[in-house]
Amino acid sequence: xxxxxxxxxxxxxxxxxxxxxIQPMVGKILLPYLGGAAAVWTTCMLFFQLAxxxxxxxxxxxxxxxxxxxxxxxxxxxxxxxFILLPLHVDTSGAEFAAATPTGWLLARLxxxxxxxxxxxxxxxxxxxxxxxxxxxxxSADPYFLYAASNVGSLLALLAYPFxxxxxxxxxxQQVLWSGVYILQTLLVMLCCIVLWRAKPAKIGGSGENYANxxxxxxxxxxxxxxxxxxxxxxxLIEKEKQDQQRSLDPTRPxxxxxxxxxxxxxxxxxxxxxxxxHVATDIASVPLLWVLPLSLYLISFIMVFARTSYWRxxxxxxxxxxxxxxxxxxxxFRIIEPIWFTIPVHLAVVFIIxxxxxxxxxxxxxxxxxxxxxxxxxxxxxxxxxIFNSLIAPVIFVTQVEYACTLLVAACLCSYLSESYFDHxxxxxxxxxVSGTLLFLLxxxxxxxxxxxxxxxxxNGMFMTFMTLVTLYVFNNFRRGAWALLLCISLAAxxxxxxxxxxxxxDRSFFGILRVTRLVNDGEVVDPDLKVDGVKDxxxxxxxxTTLHGIERKxxxxxxxxxxxxxxxxxxxxxIFRVGNINRNFKSIGVVGLGCGTLAWxxxxxxxxxxxxxxxxxxxxxxxxxxxxxxxxxxxxxxxxVGDARISLQKIPDHSYDLLILDxxxxxxxxxxxxxxxxxxxxxxxxxxxxxxxxHISNRYFKLAPVIKxxxxxLGIECLRSFDEPARYSIRYDWYDYDQINRAxxxxxxxxxxxxxxxxxxxxxxxxxxxxxxxxxxxxANLLQIYMW
Numbered sequence: 001x002x003x004x005x006x007x008x009x010x011x012x013x014x015x016x017x018x019x020x021x022i023q024p025m026v027g028k029i030l031l032p033y034l035g036g037a038a039a040v041w042t043t044c045m046l047f048f049q050l051a052x053x054x055x056x057x058x059x060x061x062x063x064x065x066x067x068x069x070x071x072x073x074x075x076x077x078x079x080x081x082x083f084i085l086l087p088l089h090v091d092t093s094g095a096e097f098a099a100a101t102p103t104g105w106l107l108a109r110l111x112x113x114x115x116x117x118x119x120x121x122x123x124x125x126x127x128x129x130x131x132x133x134x135x136x137x138x139x140s141a142d143p144y145f146l147y148a149a150s151n152v153g154s155l156l157a158l159l160a161y162p163f164x165x166x167x168x169x170x171x172x173x174q175q176v177l178w179s180g181v182y183i184l185q186t187l188l189v190m191l192c193c194i195v196l197w198r199a200k201p202a203k204i205g206g207s208g209e210n211y212a213n214x215x216x217x218x219x220x221x222x223x224x225x226x227x228x229x230x231x232x233x234x235x236x237l238i239e240k241e242k243q244d245q246q247r248s249l250d251p252t253r254p255x256x257x258x259x260x261x262x263x264x265x266x267x268x269x270x271x272x273x274x275x276x277x278x279h280v281a282t283d284i285a286s287v288p289l290l291w292v293l294p295l296s297l298y299l300i301s302f303i304m305v306f307a308r309t310s311y312w313r314x315x316x317x318x319x320x321x322x323x324x325x326x327x328x329x330x331x332x333x334f335r336i337i338e339p340i341w342f343t344i345p346v347h348l349a350v351v352f353i354i355x356x357x358x359x360x361x362x363x364x365x366x367x368x369x370x371x372x373x374x375x376x377x378x379x380x381x382x383x384x385x386x387x388i389f390n391s392l393i394a395p396v397i398f399v400t401q402v403e404y405a406c407t408l409l410v411a412a413c414l415c416s417y418l419s420e421s422y423f424d425h426x427x428x429x430x431x432x433x434x435v436s437g438t439l440l441f442l443l444x445x446x447x448x449x450x451x452x453x454x455x456x457x458x459x460x461n462g463m464f465m466t467f468m469t470l471v472t473l474y475v476f477n478n479f480r481r482g483a484w485a486l487l488l489c490i491s492l493a494a495x496x497x498x499x500x501x502x503x504x505x506x507x508d509r510s511f512f513g514i515l516r517v518t519r520l521v522n523d524g525e526v527v528d529p530d531l532k533v534d535g536v537k538d539x540x541x542x543x544x545x546x547t548t549l550h551g552i553e554r555k556x557x558x559x560x561x562x563x564x565x566x567x568x569x570x571x572x573x574x575x576x577i578f579r580v581g582n583i584n585r586n587f588k589s590i591g592v593v594g595l596g597c598g599t600l601a602w603x604x605x606x607x608x609x610x611x612x613x614x615x616x617x618x619x620x621x622x623x624x625x626x627x628x629x630x631x632x633x634x635x636x637x638x639x640x641x642x643v644g645d646a647r648i649s650l651q652k653i654p655d656h657s658y659d660l661l662i663l664d665x666x667x668x669x670x671x672x673x674x675x676x677x678x679x680x681x682x683x684x685x686x687x688x689x690x691x692x693x694x695x696x697h698i699s700n701r702y703f704k705l706a707p708v709i710k711x712x713x714x715x716l717g718i719e720c721l722r723s724f725d726e727p728a729r730y731s732i733r734y735d736w737y738d739y740d741q742i743n744r745a746x747x748x749x750x751x752x753x754x755x756x757x758x759x760x761x762x763x764x765x766x767x768x769x770x771x772x773x774x775x776x777x778x779x780x781x782a783n784l785l786q787i788y789m790w
Contacts, residue, residue, distance in 0.1 A: 158296055658688050
């Protein structure tokens with residue numbers, strides 16, 4: 001690699017590193033204002049794709065009309081002019097309206113804060129590749145290796161942020177670092193421009209001149225055309241028409257069919273990447289940093305297929321794509337979730353194969369240098385279409401995360417339809433049997449760990465779907481171009497079967513996730529045989545948000561009234577808190593962050609007032625509907641609902657308003673970090689009375705939240721106790737139909753020492769261990785890796 005190639009490679013690498021460093025950083029800043037919803041990242045991705053397309057369009061049009069030499073001067077001036085926007089700052093004004101119009105607010109904040117900076121950096125990759133094609137290097141006719149370097153920079157930034165930048169640097173320091181690297185990037189671009197200006201123009205694809213204005217076949221310009229004919233005027237018109245026809249054959253513009261094909265090849269893998277992120281985070285587990293993995297695989301596929309070697313492009317990925325997609329669709333159809341250490345890698349592997357297949361075709365279709373910018377524009381247009389589909393269209397037309405299944409179906413059908421022949425003679429029978437056997441093994445493997453998975457697969461419907469999967473795979477292997485029709489018919493039949501599930505009472509979808517009310521029937525499983533009553537069949541309604549349970553209510557009260565279940569049992573920590581509060585009517589005014597199905601309202605008394613803070617209006621509507629849950633309807637307390645982000649809404653509440661403030665927003669797998677910082681705790685402390693109490697629900701599958709809360713309480717000088725609930729120790733004998741619906745819960749109480757002493761004495765709350773080894777979380781710094789349950 002010579003010095004010129006090295007300079008351009010480093011410049012492209014640094015630019016892409018900047019692009020993918022700013023994305024998670026800005027996402028982290030904006031995420032708290034919308035409750036940590038997974039859709040925040042999807043919406044941010046839509047903005048980044050729009051800005052990327054804008055940068056590619058700017059690169060294409062400016063090169064077309066200015067040529068490389070003059071365009072490089074313009075680009076350098078614009079990048080230097082953007083210094084006035086440094087250091088980087090993200091505007092979060094209007095946050096109080098974010099919950100009402102989350103998508104619009106996010107796009108507006110992103111545009112006003114980083115829009116121009118992101119736009120300029122996005123244009124660097126295609127521009128630098130085009131500049132390199134004009135430097136006269138031996139490989140300047142094929143500058144696409146720089147695109148691989150670009151994706152390497154993107155991947156390293158994406159992986160470095162959660163593991164290096166976020167744990168080691170505060171947000172303010174990250175913004176300063178990014179601003180410094182932007183200045184370095186500008187200097188590198190200047191160096192590349194100097195190389196371009198001093199280079200001899202290459203003979204491939206033209207130098208910096210305007211293709212659209214080039215005279216045909218070496219002809220002289222219009223003003224220099226000499227005519228000796230008598231009818232000079234007519235000849236001029238004829239020659240002018242010929243020149244116009246030549247200009248219409250612009251070598252920088254691809255045929256529209258070719259452009260749409262590039263767009264399609266860009267759409268499918270991008271949609272797969274976005275939809276699998278939402279599917280895994282919504283329907284499987286909101287594991288922290290999970291969004292990094294699909295995007296990383298997406299970038300790795302670009303690196304591999306655009307590398308100088310053609311090895312990865314020669315692999316017949318369609319042989320594995322079709323069966324892999326059918327496996328993922330079966331997992332989706334039968335809701336095979338556990339074990340997550342197996343199911344998540346399966347979904348990610350399927351998306352990676354999709355990316356390799358479609359990106360490989362994109363790499364094979366890469367055009368000559370004159371169409372380089374158009375190539376990237378149409379590829380980016382496909383990504384924009386995927387972002388619009390997953391971020392804007394799908395949440396409106398689908399109540400579940402069906403876009404993932406739709407994307408898988410499109411990928412498999414295109415794989416079949418685009419096949420060159422009906423039969424692959426090089427795919428031996430042994431390999432086909434091996435692929436089929438691997439598919440069956442992976443399909444039934446989760447059944448060894450979860451009986452529910454096995455029962456679903458061994459049911460009549462499960463066996464039929466497995467048989468049809470093998471039939472479809474056989475058709476694909478022997479009639480490749482016709483297999484898509486059979487797969488489409490089977491998928492439609494499975495879809496209509498899914499929507500008729502009698503266990504689902506209702507499904508609704510909002511920006512903040514998918515809400516389900518499901519009907520759970522306890523038809524005779526006995527915990528205590530002495531309590532079994534013949535003929536009793538209990539029916540419960542369960543509210544879940546993604547994979548997180550938000551409450552259960554028994555809907556049949558033939559034997560006794562309905563009591564609070566799940567995390568809020570009378571004998572649990574919540575029950576002990578309200579018993580203390582009922583003494584001398586200590587807790588008259590109560591604030592609750594997180595509504596769920598309204599279970600806590602069951603404890604309300606006529607002399608109490610509850611304020612429920614809930615970010616999602618649809619959750620309020622579900623909890624208020626007596627057909628689903630009746631806790632709010634039957635509560636004796638006065639209840640008020642405040643919709644919006646709790647931290648923003650609490651700022652409007654007068655200080656010292658509450659006797660008890662309950663924080664029940666931490667039990668979700670996606671923890672709203674902004675509700676756990678030191679600044680947030682100061683806000684909570686200011687809203688409770690001098691003898692008030694704070695109560696935190698910290699039950700979580702992935703995070704150890706207790707050390708963070710203990711660290712904040714110690715910093716503010718607040719005493720705290722912890723109670724880890726164990727239903728087996730309850731003194732009240734729960735009937736078998738209620739006991740099964742009680743979950744172990746983890747709670748922390750902080751505040752008035754008098755109340756804490758009563759909890760410690762009568763309810764066996766425990767002192768908390770010191771959290772000296774954990775960082776103090778602030779609005780400027782939080783380390784999720786430190787509290788993750790590895």
